[in-house]
Amino acid sequence: MGCRGRCPPVLSLLLPLYFLFAQGAITIPNHYNLPLLQKLPNLTEVPKSVTAFFREDVVLTCSATGNPTPQIRWLKDGVQFGSEMSGSGKINASEEEEEAVELQSYAGVYQCFASNDLGTAMTQTVEVIVEPYPFVGKENRLEKTAYESESLILTCNPPKRLTPPHIYWMGSRMRYIHQNDRVMTGLDGNLYFANLISSDSRSDYNCFAQYTAARTIIPVTEASLTVQRNEVVRGRKPDLLQPHGSHTAVQALRGRSVTLECIPKGLPTPRVEWQKTDGDLKTTSASLDSFDRWLYFNSITEDDDGEYRCRAHNDHGNATHSFTVTVEAAPYWVKKFSDMMYAPGETVRLDCLVKGNPEPTITWRINGEPLTAVDEDPRRSVAGSTLILRDVVVSDTAIYQCEATNVHGSILQNINLFVVELPPQILSSDGIVYKVFEGEQVNMDCESFGAPRPQITWLREDAVSLLLDNRVSLFTNGTVQLVNVTHEDRGAYICSVDNANISITANLEVYNRTVIHKGPQDVNVHLGQTAYLDCSFYKDSRLRAKVQWKKGNQRVNSTDTFNVYLFKNHTLQVKKVQQNDTGRFSCEVRTDPVGQVTATGSITVLAPPDPPTSVSLSSIEDYSATLSWIPGSSHNSPITEFIVEAEEKPQMDSGAAAWTEWTTVPGDFRLFQLSLQPFCWYRFRVAAVNELGQSKASEPTKLHSTPAAAPRSNPTNVRSNSTEPGVLLITWDEMEKRLHNGQDFQYRVYWREADSRNAEWNWAYAKSPPFTVNDTGTFTPFEIKVQAVNAIDSGPAPEAKTGHSGEDKPEEPPTGVAFSVMNSTVRVTWNEAQNVRGHLLGYRVRLLTASCGRDRRSLGKHHHTAERHQLEQHKLANRNNWVEVVHGSKTTTDVTGLRLFSQYELELTAFNSKGESPRSSPVRFNTPEGAPGPPASLTFESPTETSLILHWSPPHEVNGELQSYKVQYQQEGGSQMEIPIFNVFFNVNQFELMNLDPSSFYLFKVIACTAAGCGPPITRRGATLMEGAPPTNITVVSSVTSFNLSWVPEDRHRNHGFHIHYLRKSAGGQWEKSELINSTQGFYSLTGLQPGTEYSLRILHDNNTHWQEMLRTVGPVPSEMPGRFATQGWLIGLISAIVLLILILLILCLIKRKYAVKDKEKKEIDFDLQNKDETFGEYSDGDEKRSDSQQSLCDDSKLGSEDSLAEYGDSVDIQFNEDGSFIGQYSGRSAAAPHGSSGPASPLNPAPPPPFAPSMSGILNRPS
DSSP: OOOSSSOOHHHHHHHHHHHHHHTSOBOOOTTSOOOOOOEEEEEEEOOOOEEESSGGGOEEEEEEEEESOOEEEEEETTEEEEEEEESEEEEEGGGOSOTTSOGGGGOEEEEEEEEOSSOEEEOOOEEEEEOOOOOOSSOEEEEEEEETTOOEEEOOOOOOOSSOOEEEEEOGGGOBOOOOSSEEEOTTSOEEESSOOGGGOEEEEEEEEEETTTTEEEEEEEEEEEEEOOSSOOOEEEEEEESOSSEEEEEEETTSOEEEEOEEEEESOOEEEEEETTSOGGGSSEEEETTTTEEEESSOOGGGOEEEEEEEEETTEEEEEEEEEEEEEEEEESSOOOOEEEOTTOOEEEEOOEEEESOOEEEEEETTEEGGGSOOOTTEEEETTEEEEOSOOGGGOEEEEEEEEETTEEEEEEEEEEEOOEEEEEOSOTTEEEEEETTSOEEEOOOEEEESOOOEEEEETTSOBGGGSTTEEEOTTSOEEEOSOOGGGOEEEEEEETTTTEEEEEEEEEEOOOEEEEOOOEEEEETTSOEEEOOEEEOOTTSOOEEEEEETTEEEOTTTOTTEEEOTTOOEEEOSOOGGGOEEEEEEEEETTTEEEEEEEEEEEEOOOOOOEEEEEESOOSSEEEEEEEOOOOTTSOOOEEEEEEEEEETTOOSOOOEEEEEEEETTOOEEEEEOOSSEEEEEEEEEEETTEEOOOOOOOOOEEOOOOOOSOOOSOOEEOOOSTTEEEEEOOOOOGGGSOSSSOEEEEEEEETTOTTSOOEEEEESSSOEEEESOOSSOEEEEEEEEEOSSOBOSOOOOEEEEOOOOOOSSOOOOOEEEEETTEEEEEOOOOOOOOSOOOEEEEEEEEEEOOSOOOOOOOOTTHHHHHHHHHHHHHHTTEEEEEEETTOOEEEEOOOOSSOEEEEEEEEEETTEEOOOOOOEEEEOOOOOOOOEEEEEEEOSSTTOEEEEEEEESOOOSOEEEEEEEEEETTOOTTOOOEEEEETTOOEEEEOSOOTTOOEEEEEEEEETTEEOOOEEEEEOOOBOOOOOOOOEEEEOSSOEEEEOOOOTTBOOOEEOOEEEESSTTOOOEEOOOEETTSOEEEEOSOOTTOEEEEEEEETTEEEEEEEEEOSSOOOOOOSSOGGGOHHHHHHHHHHHHHHHHHHHHHHHHHHHHHHHHHHHHHHHHHHTTOOOOSSOOOOOOOOOTTOOOSOTTOOOSOOOOGGGSTTOOOEEEOTTSBEEEOOTTOOOOOOTTOOSOOBTTBOOOOOSOOOOHHHHHTOOO
16 A cells, blocks of 8 residues: 555554554455355364263264365274264264164264365363162161151162252152251251151152153152150250351352352251351352352352351250362453455464463464464464464465363364465445535445455545645545535545556535524423524525424424424424423534434523322321332422321211321432320321422321320320418319210319328319319419320329419408618618418508698799699609509519609508508608709790890709709800809799890809709790891792782891782772781781782881882783772672681681690600600700609699799790700791792791791881
8 A cells, every 4th residue: 555755644654553453353344245155164063971871862964055065984992983974974873774783882082074175173172971770779768767857868869870869858648848947858868867756657769860860750769757755845955957067168169050059957947047258148149048048159150169068056055067169260262253255375373262260281283283284474473372474375274273171171173274375456436426514524435345455545536646735634444534624625535456447536516514502402491482593594695494492302393292392493382381391402514415403402491390199107106107109200409398187086086187288308218207195086198398389188097096005195284273261272274075985985073172282182074274272271272284084094103293272362351561771872772571361462552741841933834834844843743742663572672763852751561462451550751952953944035136135934843952053154256254244032933144146145043052952954945136127138029819929027127017019000090008017927918909010119117218119010000990890799708718727727726736735745755755855845954753643642732833924025035956046936937938938938948937926016116
């Protein structure tokens, strides 16, 4: 084989491989035109060794095929036997003419040879063994006598032959002796008795021997056995009847059957166990047979080699025997040769692959002759078990024999070697068109055959060698492979045989690759939904494509099922998916004949699991059972848990039972142990759960009932619930019916006095609680217990509890009442109450104010009305009278929050559930004088722009004799070191401050003082008021008959009264003026105007025009006609009524708003009361503790004066912001807009009102 020019690298690598493969045998292709050839002899029938008892037994056959027909000849003991025969030859002693020839003369070793012109085949040697016919001159007769429990052996002793006979022990009428682990036949044919019983006595024990080769059965032994009765039968320790000794060595041949035997004796009949002491018996090929007395190997192997032990044991001991099994092997083939054909010049390697133990000896023959007897040839060599022939020629055609021999036998194989010359032929078809995708590979065939092997050359159509291309590989069968094909590779290629005028042409067409752009994905779909699988692809325009969907290997068509549809874009739609739609789907795009592409996806249908099946109860005992089930399909979502439901119903309950959840079990469980209640009916079912939901419940188990039993428990929460003196009421929690455990269920109630430990229990039956015992005294302690009882028995012993008969009020008040006072706290102690006549719940400490101290005065009514003042009075009144409750058996308590500088009266009672004891004797004590609280209120009056008068009211909590007030003020941003302090007599409630800065705010503090010290201050923020003026930033909105004027009042300015002057711009118009308007109003409506008329508006201040505007009302200009419409009386009345109604609605809205504010303040005050915070907007005093149970003893006391601030000329009604700044407001005033705002105030844009406003009398006395 060669190539034009330089050989490519790939080819240089393939050439050695080509010659390597060329060394092998050749196989003639079926489509090769083969000429008629000669054939070597091939044995078709070979003889086998025989054991002969008659002439008819000696039959040896040998036949063979070949061309020419082989000649058959025989050798007996190495000497020619008989004449040659054509095709087949047989030795048959019964057909011999000379009847006088002795049968014994046929005994010997035979071998057959088949020969023709090409070679000679031979058979393995066989042997004819001649044996005398088996017979027994006289049947053996045995008579045996033994005692019960003894062991015995009945021997057979048949005639010995090369092939041992089969032994049968039979009785009369040819019936087999029944065998078991006590009576059995051993490998030696004897009958073994492990121990005798009386029924073993019989006179017809017959032993028969069957010789299969002689086709005969002969009687060997007849035995009689008498078993005598043994008065005392004792157990016997095991021993072995067979084999003898403690160890046996067993030699075995591979592939043969082997039996290890252990037949024991003893009473009771011993059991036999087998063990492989150097390994695991389960890994061997052994099996137990004959009642475990035999360890049987049907075809023993080398793996069965090793140590074995049998152990016979019963209640009295054991006996053992060990076996050493050694497995050897006659020669056997690992691999056999078939007939081989080679071309001249090749090298032939014949390997005789054989094994055996010991290692076999290999002998080579040629045409039946030993290799040593054949002429030496340097081309022929033997290496171990291998025969090598180099550069074979036609004359090397022969039959080579490989024979392997060891001590256990020999085997022989004929190997036909045919060296032949055959003319070359190209077997591939001419003109084949190969179609391939760009980028793939193509194999163009040029199969040739001949001997020697033909040399192949591939050329392009331009006569250039194809092997010059690095992408090309040439295989030994002549096929050329082109990888990474391009469009330039299309065209014709020529394959030819060197040195012969033989060639074919192959044509190559190249197409664009078919590509699936979007293939099916792995889709998870819930049951009943729709799944979509895509298949979008590109193909060469010259090709026709066919799309085929498959599920697994099964085609999917739209017509197969109603829920599958294939769209024009080849998308597969599966509607309403079911469980059987789960699987792998593939989209196969066929562009035959070039090829196909496939993309694969899957549909996984997810659904709740199927219900479990085969739900049943097993291992059932009285009160337990095992519930088992087989899970249903999980539908591709693992089962996470099983829900076990039960239908449980007491047997005495006639109503229907409901299914309830019994328990949950992990998803990998398949059974659950149930604990059942006695005397109940049960059914169970199971449901499976996965992430998709819960399955339906399984079919329920069969109805199962449990037997009755004594109650397993007693009622709980046994207690006395006595309410009347002299009555003991015993009660408990009733037990569920399912816990009754039987019929006639009731409760046994026990009671006895607790102090009489040795007293006998009183008891009675009750169907249900409670149980009443009369005449038991008042609050007498009793031991009580309740036991469950039914018709079977009583429940467990109950535990005694302590109860009491009914209570009564305590008879005696507490004694030894003492106290100690510390400021506003009194510590009270007393002796433990006696004769309580019940469970002591605690004590009540009552405190009554004997003296409320000196009267307290306030400044009278202030701007929050009397409601807040009354709340303060209520708070103070509650501190005059309260009850402190001490729970339990404590005999001391601290009462805090007392009013200082007051006298209290203290009483003490004990109480139980029936009521209170009589009160203890009253004890009086006084609280010391203390610092007062803050003044109750602080208001301001600003006579001028630089002065301010402070008004305050006395503290609600004086806590002693009031001695003076301290007045402090500080300018905001001023120095902390410059705070003036003014002392004022206790009976003075106002103070005037002069020379204040009108442009600044101040912080004012008033502090009340007693002899014990000064209290906390009341603090307010304020400033003086400036002179007011009419507004100028007025916004006017015109309507039909009015102008609506709005403005933003100035901060910190007094109210100023002014008039709006208006003039109608028409003939005869005169200036008119409005009513008096307050500058703090922020809004005014000028009414009674003419529609569509122009007006001039102005405001005068200090006889000067302060503001002026020209405006026109909305509507048409009125015509001049007598009796104008606007002057009609009825219209004026109607408009007046509407205006009056609007004013009434505005007043109602203001009142509602005012009370809403009051309600809110009251709620805040109540909240402050609950949190013991005395800060009430107008004042702030110290934290005081309060008791809701206190009642006032000083209701006649009037806290504060009824004087009004209105009597102070220009006094003001002041409210304060949360930061302490005050807000001036008078009744009916609207909220002002923020400073600088051009629009009126609104709820969405609220304006802070000025610091204060003058009273209505001051407004009316200041016209502009």
